[in-house]
Amino acid sequence: MHKAIQILGGCCSSGFVSHRWKPHTGSGLPFVSISAKPLSSSLSRLPSNSSLLAMSSARLSSRFGAFRSRAGHSESNPVGASSSSSSSSVAVQASGSVLKINFCQWCGGPTKHEIPEGEEKIRAICTVCGKITYQNPKMVVGCLIEHDNKVLLCKRKIQPSYGLWTLPAGYMEIGESAAEGAIRETWEEATADVEIVSPFAQLDIPRIGQTYIIFLAKLKKPHFAPGPESSECQLFALDDIPFNSLAFSSMLVTLNLYVEDVKAGRFKFHYGTINKRPGTSPSDIHAFTLDGHLQS
Amino acid sequence: MHKAIQILGGCCSSGFVSHRWKPHTGSGLPFVSISAKPLSSSLSRLPSNSSLLAMSSARLSSRFGAFRSRAGHSESNPVGASSSSSSSSVAVQASGSVLKINFCQWCGGPTKHEIPEGEEKIRAICTVCGKITYQNPKMVVGCLIEHDNKVLLCKRKIQPSYGLWTLPAGYMEIGESAAEGAIRETWEEATADVEIVSPFAQLDIPRIGQTYIIFLAKLKKPHFAPGPESSECQLFALDDIPFNSLAFSSMLVTLNLYVEDVKAGRFKFHYGTINKRPGTSPSDIHAFTLDGHLQS
Numbered sequence: 001m002h003k004a005i006q007i008l009g010g011c012c013s014s015g016f017v018s019h020r021w022k023p024h025t026g027s028g029l030p031f032v033s034i035s036a037k038p039l040s041s042s043l044s045r046l047p048s049n050s051s052l053l054a055m056s057s058a059r060l061s062s063r064f065g066a067f068r069s070r071a072g073h074s075e076s077n078p079v080g081a082s083s084s085s086s087s088s089s090v091a092v093q094a095s096g097s098v099l100k101i102n103f104c105q106w107c108g109g110p111t112k113h114e115i116p117e118g119e120e121k122i123r124a125i126c127t128v129c130g131k132i133t134y135q136n137p138k139m140v141v142g143c144l145i146e147h148d149n150k151v152l153l154c155k156r157k158i159q160p161s162y163g164l165w166t167l168p169a170g171y172m173e174i175g176e177s178a179a180e181g182a183i184r185e186t187w188e189e190a191t192a193d194v195e196i197v198s199p200f201a202q203l204d205i206p207r208i209g210q211t212y213i214i215f216l217a218k219l220k221k222p223h224f225a226p227g228p229e230s231s232e233c234q235l236f237a238l239d240d241i242p243f244n245s246l247a248f249s250s251m252l253v254t255l256n257l258y259v260e261d262v263k264a265g266r267f268k269f270h271y272g273t274i275n276k277r278p279g280t281s282p283s284d285i286h287a288f289t290l291d292g293h294l295q296s
Numbered sequence: 297m298h299k300a301i302q303i304l305g306g307c308c309s310s311g312f313v314s315h316r317w318k319p320h321t322g323s324g325l326p327f328v329s330i331s332a333k334p335l336s337s338s339l340s341r342l343p344s345n346s347s348l349l350a351m352s353s354a355r356l357s358s359r360f361g362a363f364r365s366r367a368g369h370s371e372s373n374p375v376g377a378s379s380s381s382s383s384s385s386v387a388v389q390a391s392g393s394v395l396k397i398n399f400c401q402w403c404g405g406p407t408k409h410e411i412p413e414g415e416e417k418i419r420a421i422c423t424v425c426g427k428i429t430y431q432n433p434k435m436v437v438g439c440l441i442e443h444d445n446k447v448l449l450c451k452r453k454i455q456p457s458y459g460l461w462t463l464p465a466g467y468m469e470i471g472e473s474a475a476e477g478a479i480r481e482t483w484e485e486a487t488a489d490v491e492i493v494s495p496f497a498q499l500d501i502p503r504i505g506q507t508y509i510i511f512l513a514k515l516k517k518p519h520f521a522p523g524p525e526s527s528e529c530q531l532f533a534l535d536d537i538p539f540n541s542l543a544f545s546s547m548l549v550t551l552n553l554y555v556e557d558v559k560a561g562r563f564k565f566h567y568g569t570i571n572k573r574p575g576t577s578p579s580d581i582h583a584f585t586l587d588g589h590l591q592s
Contacts, residue, residue, distance in 0.1 A: 097470065101401045105420075105429060108399035108406070118524070121469065124401075133401060137468050138432045139507065172433050173417065174393065177500040177569040178507065179588055198592050199567040202495065202509070204473040211435065211474065213498070228414070269565035269592035271495040273473040292475055296494050296565035296592055 097209075098124050101133050137209040140250070141181040142169020143194055143217040144258055150235035151258070152224060153242070154189050157231040160283070161247035167214065167254065168192070178213045186217065190233045192224040201257060201270040203250050208282065212250040216267060238262060249274050249285040268295040393505075394420050397429050433505040436546070437477040438465020439490055439513040440554055446531035447554070448520060449538070450485050453527040456579070457543035463510065463550065464488070474509045482513065486529045488520040497553060497566040499546050504578065508546040512563060534558060545570050545581040565592040 099113055101124035109128025116123055116132060124133045144167055145152040153165040168189040172181040179196045186194050194217040203212040224233045236242065238259050246252050253274060261267045272293040280287035395409055397420035405424025412419055412428060420429045440463055441448040449461040464485040468477040475492045482490050490513040499508040520529045532538070534555050542548050549570060557563045568589040576583035 103399055103401050103404035105397045105399050105401045105407075108404055110404070111401075134467070135470055136434045137470055139435065171430070172507075174431055174433055174505040175502050177502050177588065178498065179500075179567070179569070179590075180502075196588070196590065198590050199498065199565060200592070202474065202498070204475075206471050206473050206476075209470040211468075267592065269495060271475070273475070292473065292492070294475075294492065294494050296496070296563065 097135060098122050101135075104129060104131060105133065106131055135209070137204070137206075137211050139172040139178060139181075139211050139213055140169050141172045141178045141185060141213045141215075142167045143182045143186045143196070143215050144200055144254060145186065145190075145192065145194055145217045145219060146197075147219050147222070147235055150237050151241065151255070152190060152192065152219075152233060152235055154226065154230040155232040155234070156229065156247055157226070158229050163231070164245050164247035165242050166247040166251050169212070169214070169251075172213070179215060182213070182215050182217070187227075189227045189230050190224045191227050192233070193220045194218060195220050198267065199269050200267065201254050201272075203253055203270075204273045205250065205276075206273065207276050210250075212254070214250075214254050246285060249276075249288050252285055253290055270295055393431060394418050397431075400425060400427060401429065402427055431505075433500070433502075433507050435468040435474060435477075435507050435509055436465050437468045437474045437481060437509045437511075438463045439478045439482045439492075439511050440496055440550060441482065441486075441488065441490055441513045441515060442493075443515050443518070443531055446533050447537065447551070448486060448488065448515075448529060448531055450522065450526040451528040451530070452525065452543055453522070454525050459527070460541050460543035461538050462543040462547050465508070465510070465547075468509070475511060478509070478511050478513070483523075485523045485526050486520045487523055488529070489516045490514060491516050494563065495565050496563065497550050497568075499549055499566075500569045501546065501572075502569065503572050506546075508550070510546075510550050542581060545572075545584050548581055549586055566590070567592075 098121075101111055103109065104111060104126035107126060107129040109126045111124040111133070112127050113122050113124055115121060116125060125131075126133075152168070154168055155165055156162055168186040169182070170185040170188070172178055173184075176184065183194055183196065186192050197216040197218055199213070200216045201212065201214040203214070205211070226233050241255055241259070243252065243255070246255070253272070257270050270293065273291045275289050275291055276282060277287045277289065394417075397407055399405065400407060400422035403422060403425040405422045407420040407429070408423050409418050409420055411417060412421060421427075422429075448464070450464055451461055452458055464482040465478070466481040466484070468474055469480075472480065479490055479492065482488050493512040493514055495509070496512045497508065497510040499510070501507070522529050537551055537555070539548065539551070542551070549568070553566050566589065569587045571585050571587055572578060573583045573585065
């Protein structure tokens with residue numbers, strides 16, 4: 001019932017890591033083994049000359065040096081993870097989150113926290129009606145909007161990450177598709193009427209129970225303006241993207257992958273997992289490894 | 297606060313539809329317009345000779361004729377949608393689901409159902425501590441396992457869809473990535489130790505608040521056996537896939553897209569939305585349109 005993670009190499013140097021997923025025999029839970037190979041280039045932003053995407057293997061990972069401590073996640077933390085717990089405490093985090101569910105939302109009865117018959121994880125079970133309250137990861141959907149070889153970013157007018165730049169994105173709602181949600185969020189945050197072009201990235205962040213789904217999109221009309229949660233919206237040429245003032249790790253990864261794809265001349269679909277480095281603050285957007293990077 | 301959907305053409309014929317997403321001016325909520333163009337081929341299963349994937353446009357949709365009434369969704373319905381509500385009642389469904397939240401899971405206080413300040417949807421708000429209980433779509437993660445030009449399917453030993461075939465898949469848990477979840481589910485349902493090859497499909501089902509994330513995978517050892525929820529696991533050649541005995545719409549779409557990609561000689565990443573046809577039962581796995589199909 002645990003993840004074992006090995007990370008070799010200096011904590012502040014950059015590197016690509018090999019990555020292996022393996023089911024943990026008997027429990028059915030995954031065992032993750034990661035070992036790092038040092039890279040010479042700096043990854044304060046992803047380097048254009050040692051591209052993630054130029055690697056021959058479809059199974060790549062990058063590890064970023066930790067520096068700068070601004071920014072955090074735009075959304076509330078659904079697992080209630082503390083800011084300094086290690087990657088190996090995933091199961092404990094999940095249990096901790098479950099332990100915060102004290103009452104049944106349907107009948108109001110007090111809950112007990114046990115592993116239900118036939119399951120493997122602790123759940124909140126109502127002591128009156130018996131219903132189980134499940135918790136699952138949430139999807140954050142957004143758009144990477146291309147216009148005249150530039151990308152549209154919004155400066156946040158709300159916490160967390162007030163004053164930092166992000167792609168328009170937010171929680172997907174029940175009753176809408178991911179594409180519809182991404183269009184809605186873009187309208188709300190940038191008053192931009194967009195058309196979805198293609199799926200671009202899925203980035204999981206297991207520690208905080210979030211999955212980012214990002215689409216490439218284009219403006220249907222050359223108009224945008226800050227919505228209530230943005231102080232500014234601006235088109236940036238690729239060389240001018242404010243990589244030092246981004247709000248979230250997910251946006252850092254997305255924009256770097258985008259720049260790499262533009263340089264390579266072909267857009268791919270990217271899947272990967274953003275694992276925060278043990279012992280670092282969630283607000284440090286550079287303190288993570290991008291693991292299990294796959295492309296289609 | 298609604299989706300307007302136009303579907304032209306016979307309800308039991310197949311067809312490709314053009315699809316346009318447009319934000320609903322002012323509300324920020326999406327407006328969906330769909331118009332169908334008839335296709336000559338039958339889509340009782342997706343036709344190999346009039347391929348979705350062979351279409352030149354990246355924005356495609358297919359509409360399937362409705363027949364056969366077996367099977368339903370493997371997972372409980374997080375939005376509590378009734379079995380016969382129309383596509384245009386999405387907002388009402390979401391509200392209906394929220395209305396089932398009667399108590400605060402943190403303090404046990406009774407909830408009120410109102411639109412919070414700065415939001416647009418009715419939420420369950422605790423009258424004691426003021427916390428809002430948000431509901432979001434859930435991810436179902438699974439593997440399409442290729443072995444010797446065959447795919448691995450599991451026959452369900454549980455309801456719903458008892459006795460019907462599915463890819464190994466289940467709800468993603470907090471603390472794991474989608475890939476880890478897909479590997480775990482494959483181990484649990486097919487006792488198969490797999491390696492993820494690439495992301496293959498994301499299929500949203502807005503009406504029931506589910507998003508399917510399917511990976512291509514391969515066996516690390518040539519071994520599989522039914523887990524507790526399966527009565528049988530079997531490798532099927534593409535021509536032998538039991539399209540008439542599949543458990544879920546999502547699996548029907550996934551396997552058809554897979555067959556098309558195999559025939560085209562290249563795997564793509566597919567994104568699309570499965571919209572159940574108004575007035576049909578959720579258990580009718582053929583009564584849907586695949587809208588906004590995009591490929592990378």
